[in-house]
Amino acid sequence: MNNIPMRDSLVLNSHFQPIYSLAHRRTVGMEALLRASENEVSLSPLEVYQRYIRRDERVAMDLAVCAAHCQRFAAAGHAQRWLFLNVDAMTLSDPDYANQLGIIIAESGIAPQSVVLEVLEQAIELDARLLEGVALLREQGCLLAIDDFGVGHSNIDRVCSLEPDFVKFDRHLLRSAVTQQRTRTLLSRLVRLMHEIGALVVVEGVESDSDVVVALDSGCDLVQGYYVARPAAVPDSDQLITPRLDAKWDELMNRELLRRKLNRRQMELSRQAFVQTAIALMQGSEFEVAAKPMLQLPDVIRCFLLDQEGRQQGRNLNSGRNNIGDSLRFSPLEDTTGAVWSRRAYFQHAIDQPGVLYMSEPYLSMTDTRICVTLSMAIEIDEVQHVLCSDVLMPGVGRSL
Template sequence: MENLPMRDGLSLDSHFQPIYSLAHRRTVGMEALLRATEQGKALSPPQVYERYIRRDERAAMDLAVVRAHCQHFARTPAAQRWLFLNIDAMTLADLSYVQQLQQIIADSGIPPQLIVLEVLEQALELDAGLLEGVALLREQGCLLAIDDFGVGHSNLDRVCSLEPDFIKFDRHLLRSAVNQQRTRTLLSRLVRLMHEIGALVVVEGVESESDVVVALDSGCDLVQGYYVAMPALVPDRDEQITPRLDAKWDELMNRELLRRKLNRRQLELSRQAFVQTAIALMQGNEFRLAAQPMLNLPDVIRCFLLDQEGRQLGRNLNVRELSEVNRLRFAPLEDTTGAVWSRRSYFQHAIDQPGVLYMSEPYLSMTDTRTCVTLSMAIEIDEQMHVLCSDVMLPK
């Protein structure tokens, strides 16, 4: 690597790891990874960089590694693929280094539009120099990726200000999602949030079959990890990668079809019971008696009744009481008499289309923090418009 302030006996090289598009079923990018040896002993990138303490030395190292990766990548017979390059935020914050980086990219012959500069999320500071450096590289055509999002104290404001093209989720977020249902739900919602700010999502650290299933289920765009392909001078081709991922995709689809079938059956029973309850209410039956068809179903959590302004009439009719411990935990929210739910979609849709049964998207119940859907319908009781509601759990 030319212009690199190397110590004696230190040899540096680069390997590439595929970044794979689940929708396109092919590799769309390669992350360049530093490989180093000293007298035959392998060194990790941190072990190499710790030898260069001064800022100018570390920046020189950064630029030399980028130059070598670009030269190596330019020689590979790859199709149109992005080259993901790790770069220190301090390098991007200094315009003299940014100009050198621009020249390295221009000299490589790789279209700047295929260069993705990766910056660690926790290392970012939104100073004027960094924003200006990123803007200059963007003008050249380069793309920006924020790496390791979700580790430590992630800052959405910082992410939004930089307007990245890619967000790479930290592998620890995936590990947690594999082991905890709540984190798995959060992962999917984080993917949707990143899409809303205009970034594609890469899930890193896909190393096992369980990781693949969770990544596929999250709705992410791209995946990277040992299960997809190991880093190598010449990594696995799509002919090797695609069958591995297709097999897990088929497994997930079969599981999803079964889940949907169970959901449809469960929700059909809930709809039938809901209509019975609505008819009984319109016929003048007392609410607790009218709601029995709903309350008898195992997946129904509660029923409640709203007036035409969305204000709750009376308390919830709960199918079963919470345990004493959980009841005390949510005691401040327990009494919902007089609560106003007019901003909830289940009320707004029902009141806009009286007599039409509506089912909400899954959401977190404020009463006891369980995930549920709400069935709702606007009906007339004693010549006054009311909205009948019932919260229903979905199978996991």
């Protein structure tokens, strides 16, 4: 790419940072990043943009940068890769400027379908006209990425309404997930939520071994950051990137295999005890007596019995290992006698497949706000269908056992 001299001896250039697909084990995109200097002194992109107060000057500079990015990307021959292009909100907020950007893309020889427009989520909230410019370029074939999701007051409804092709999770969300288990769990669920609205997820800011493990564990699609490759005029090739990530993937898989082995053993004990309880109930034993095999297991929280309409019969039978602090804080929810759990998946699956033991997805228990899974099975007691349930402190995947 030819350097672009601007006023006051300002020189702009392009660096590219790989965006890597964990499933494909290769780079599938490049984010174009502005690099600037003046009299051989480096300037940040923010310092560059602050020099242009007049709208027409700022947009002219932005379009010149986009043109340079496109030309460099096309010259490098990045076949079957996306160009992730940061575009200033001022440029997209005017249909005429947005149309000029479309012309720049076309003249560079890059197919519009290979260009991903990165738009800050906060900018979309503050400038409704920006949506018009984005819509114009999407009609031409460009893709849309919501950038910095997870910063400040992120709005799920706004993201859903835009139907982006990509959602880029902010690096601060990853930092928090590395140090806090709750955020780590939330990260995985946010990934699944983005998948449900039809967007692929890019986790940014992957810089350390811990970052890689958390990103891999989250189920995200693409990763970006210094651990993958640093921005450069000619960034690292996949021959360098892939071995680094493969090593972490193997490490994570070894951990996962061990975890699954332990969970299978624990769940097998729970399954055996659950079946014992179900048989005892069908043979006429009192619930308190029949449930003893379950309640003696260290990971079991409680057992309870539902009728065929999902209404709880009697009280919970607790294992006695409940957190006292939680039981005090959430005491208004403690008594579940007569509660209706018919909307829960564990009830619906049990009713649909009588005699089949089912394990739910992990969820937040209303009774004491702990993450648990529920084992359930529809059985007949005195020729009347009931559903036996047990809450267990164990992660798992909803399936028939």
